[in-house]
Amino acid sequence: MATSTSTAPTGASAISVCDFTPLITERLVLRPPRAEDAEAIHRLVNAWPVVRMLSRLPYPYPRALTDEWIASTIQQRSYGRAYHLAITGQEDGAEMVIGCVGLRLDLAPRTGNLGYWVGQRFWGHGVAREAAARVMSWALANLPIDRVEAHVSIDNPASAAVLRHLGFHETGRDRQHFLARDAETEVLVFEARRDDVFGHVETDAPEPGHKPLLLVAACALVDSDSRVLLARRPEGKKMAGLWEFPGGKLNPGETPEAALIRELREELGIDVTETCLAPFAFASHAYERFHLLMPLYLCRRWNGFVQPLEGQALAWVKPAKLTEYEMPAADKPLVPLLRDFL
Numbered sequence: 623m624a625t626s627t628s629t630a631p632t633g634a635s636a637i638s639v640c641d642f643t644p645l646i647t648e649r650l651v652l653r654p655p656r657a658e659d660a661e662a663i664h665r666l667v668n669a670w671p672v673v674r675m676l677s678r679l680p681y682p683y684p685r686a687l688t689d690e691w692i693a694s695t696i697q698q699r700s701y702g703r704a705y706h707l708a709i710t711g712q713e714d715g716a717e718m719v720i721g722c723v724g725l726r727l728d729l730a731p732r733t734g735n736l737g738y739w740v741g742q743r744f745w746g747h748g749v750a751r752e753a754a755a756r757v758m759s760w761a762l763a764n765l766p767i768d769r770v771e772a773h774v775s776i777d778n779p780a781s782a783a784v785l786r787h788l789g790f791h792e793t794g795r796d797r798q799h800f801l802a803r804d805a806e807t808e809v810l811v812f813e814a815r816r817d818d819v820f821g822h823v824e825t826d827a828p829e830p831g832h833k834p835l836l837l838v839a840a841c842a843l844v845d846s847d848s849r850v851l852l853a854r855r856p857e858g859k860k861m862a863g864l865w866e867f868p869g870g871k872l873n874p875g876e877t878p879e880a881a882l883i884r885e886l887r888e889e890l891g892i893d894v895t896e897t898c899l900a901p902f903a904f905a906s907h908a909y910e911r912f913h914l915l916m917p918l919y920l921c922r923r924w925n926g927f928v929q930p931l932e933g934q935a936l937a938w939v940k941p942a943k944l945t946e947y948e949m950p951a952a953d954k955p956l957v958p959l960l961r962d963f964l
Contacts (some may be wrong), residue, residue, distance in 0.1 A: 635804065639898065640697060645707070647756045650749065652723060655692045655708040662719040663708070664688040666741035673802045674776050675810075677737060681802035702728055705761070709740065709753045720744045723753045725761050725770070732948070734761055736772040751784045758788060758819050763857035768948065769815045776808040789818035820860050833908065838916040839878035839952075840869035841886060841894075842902065843924070846940060849963050850927065852947055853889065854935040865937070865947040867918060867956070878917050889934070892926040903959050907952035914952050 644653040654661065661694040667673055668683040691706075698704035704722035710717050721740035728735050736758065740749045758770060772790060774781045782792075790812040800807045843851040852865040870885040872878060879896045886894050898921050930936050939947065941961040949957070 642705070645756050645800070647752050649711060650720070650753055650756070651717075652707040653710065654752055655695055655706065655722065657689070657692060657778045659708055659719050660685075660688045660692055663692070663722065666721065666743075667739060668877045669742055670802075671742050672739055674800070675775055676737075676802065677773070677775075677800045677807075679802055683802075685834070689733045690742050693866075698726075700803050701793075705757075705765075707757070709738075709749065711744075711749075718751055721753070723750075725757055725765075726753055726766065727767065728771070728849065732766055732768040732927060734765065734767045734770045735934070736770050745780075750781070751787055754784060754867060755788055757860075758814065759857055762816050762819055763855070763862035765863070766948070767863075769813055772812045772814075773809045774812065776810060780814075782810055785812045785814075788814065790814040791818070816861060816863065820957055833913045835885060836912045836914045837872045837878075838869060838914060839872060839881045839885070840867040840905075840916050841882050841899065841919045842867050842956075842960055843886075843921050843922050843928070844964065847940075849938040849940055849946065850964070852937045852939055852944070852949075853930070854937070856933040856935075861950055863948075864950050866950055869916075874957065878919070882919060886924070889930075889932055890936075891929045891931050892924040894921055894924045902958055902963070905952045905956055907955075909951070916952055918956050 626678075633748055642654050644651050646652075664683065665684050667676075667679065667688075668681075670681060673679050673681045673683055694704040695704070698706065703723060703888050704726040706722060708719050709721040709723055711720050712718070721738065721744065723738040724736075726735045726737070727733070736754060738750055750833050761767060761770065773796065774785065776795075790811055791814070793813045794811045796809050796811055797806050798809050799805070825836045845851075851868065853868050854865050868886060868889055869882055870889070872881045880897050882899060883894050883896065899919040900921070901917060902920045903918050904917065905914065907914045907916075928936065937947070941964040944957045944961060
């Protein structure tokens with residue numbers, strides 16, 4: 623199974639190395655390809671049933687291009703242009719290459735392009751679905767993208783089924799030139815956004831004709847340099863990858879101040895007293911499935927050192943730079959108010 627977007631372009635040689643922590647699934651390890659993988663990658667991809675589904679690869683696929691492509695992945699990763707990974711598994715206690723999966727960052731605003739292929743020997747075992755799901759989850763939580771596209775040849779229903787299972791939906795059709803076929807081929811265009819992959823924020827079931835009200839308290843921690851703390855929602859959470867003001871949902875019977883004191887201790891390891899929380903503004907935003915009401919407090923004094931206890935990335939941001947961070951829709955109207963005040 624393979625999408626029409628190739629994960630083995632004929633790129634330039636590498637100029638630097640970029641650290642990358644391998645992505646782990648139940649059965650697989652997704653890691654940057656190495657020079658010693660070249661023989662196995664070439665053997666798997668240089669098969670007509672595989673390469674005919676990849677738009678950018680010729681057939682036969684020259685062995686030397688595999689070495690060039692592996693070297694090029696280091697450069698692309700170091701520049702943040704693309705993340706190509708070898709899909710590996712275990713056989714008799716030894717690592718083996720199964721295929722490749724990758725994501726290119728396109729010129730379109732905050733968009734990635736997903737591609738993958740799996741060696742024919744490993745078809746029918748859910749490898750493509752498992753690998754692509756892991757990359758999608760990681761990418762939307764850690765890269766500056768909000769949507770992912772994928773293109774699949776019209777005669778590749780297995781790959782289209784993989785994308786639909788992952789939450790992609792078909793948005794149209796196009797034509798691409800496939801080098802191996804030396805012909806123009808019709809392709810299906812797919813797209814997935816953050817909600818398609820992570821799901822919508824869960825709320826209680828609404829009454830007919832009404833959206834449930836979700837109460838959330840947020841805090842703008844301000845340091846001595848008038849910088850504001852933003853936290854990036856980690857992988858595995860709804861709206862993963864977006865930056866927000868620390869805080870969270872109110873428990874039953876809990877006041878906004880009590881919720882913030884609890885959330886700041888759990889998320890950041892700091893102690894805040896109610897007298898140090900100053901009400902500043904509030905957000906009222908209608909999402910698709912619920913209406914959010916979020917009071918925002920200012921806090922300049924706390925005990926302890928701010929640390930990411932839930933695996934989230936943190937950033938201290940000057941007020942004028944807040945608009946450079948992609949946020950949930952409800953948080954965005956609060957940014958100009960903070961900027962003007964600070």
